[in-house]
Amino acid sequence: MKRAAYHTQSNMHAMEKLRQLQLELPSVCTEYFRAIAQTTSALTRQAYAYDLRLFFQYLCAEESDFSDTEPRLMNRDHLARVNARHISGFQDYLQMYVKNSVDNEHTQTIITNQSLGIMRKLSSLRSFFEYLFKNELISANVATLVSMPKRHHKPILYMEKNEVERMLQALMSGEGLNEREKKFLDITRKRDIAIVLMFLGTGIRVSELVGLDIDHVDFGNSSFLITRKGGDQTILYFPEKVALCLQEYLQERMAAQPLEGHEHALFLSLQRRRISQRAVEKLVKKYAVLGAPLKPRLSPHKLRSTFGTNLYRATGDIYLVADTLGHADVNTTRRHYAAMSDDKRREAAKRIELPEIPENTEEMPD
Secondary structure, three states, X not given: OOOXXXXXXXXXXXXXXXXXXXXXXXXXXXXXXXXXXOOOOHHHXXXXXXXXXXXXXXXXXXXXHHOOOOHHHOOHHHHHHOOHHHHHHHHXXXXXXXXXXXXXXXXXXXXXXXXXXXXXXHHHHHHHHHHHHHOOOOOOOHHHHOOOOOOOOOOOOOOOHHHHHHHHHHHHHOOOOOHHHHHHHHHHHHHHHHHHHHHHHHOOOHXXXXXXXXXXXXXXXXXXXXXXXXXXXXXXXXXHHHHHXXXXXXXXXXXXXXXXXXXXXXXXXXXOOEOOHHHHHHHHHHHHHHHOOOOOOOOHHHHHHHHHHHXXXXXXXXXXXXXXXXXXXXXXXXXXXXXXXXXXXXXXXXXXXXXXXXXXXXXXXX
């Protein structure tokens, strides 16, 4: 059977999931997804589908104007009824709502959304209603009449040098782990160290890391091939310490016998499958909190931020940081690392030497 790349498999899975979601949505949504297929990834369309499903479920369950129908039966007349008040109500609903369990209808979970989550869902609505408006299915894009929540830019969270050192020490010694975790660490130590150093030494995304195959790594050039979020491929380079840890792990990896379909994966789980993003997130958080106990929200993305912070401090080149991290817009990078510029300006103020101001020895007149 022809080998399928991890990202190709992920796209195929997203497309299959999208088809399933469309069965729960108004039929016009299928036409919408076809219209944007050439300009969006399958994962993006899947995310839009989840957002639209939640919106239509809200309309039918919470708004009396749509209590006589259900999402999949909504037609053009129903869509024409949607106004800014409905979307504003949905925005308020997103702050906190109750979701029933798929497996047990008696089990409920309270879901909350912060400003970023609400913004993303409203952006999905704007895109959908813009399509309806352009194709003359509605008279106006009412979604644009609802203001987006104010976006609060949080300070970048990263690990200081001493915190990284403590984390790596915990990885080597197992100090701070319980007995069960120590047993797992004895089995996975080389893999886990290689994963952590990949984030710290290259700034790779977690989705890019789990998609790596063995033949994507070139030790001769200290480089590896990754597939970015949009599907573009690029080559990144790793420092010597990362190379050494990867080589140590590879000796262990080549002795493993992966399950069928996972033969090429670089990083394997204990089940001999390609390691999942969720598993990587859990292992990074487990070790990072040992190095920085006051920063419980550390994740692979924060280790990536640590790489970006260190690179910017070392070079002062925001364009190099943006290119290495794969940011499409350098302004995204500049916003995230603006605080580093403040640090440099403070340091400059400290380094400037001014002459001592001589004391005034003249006596003041009576």
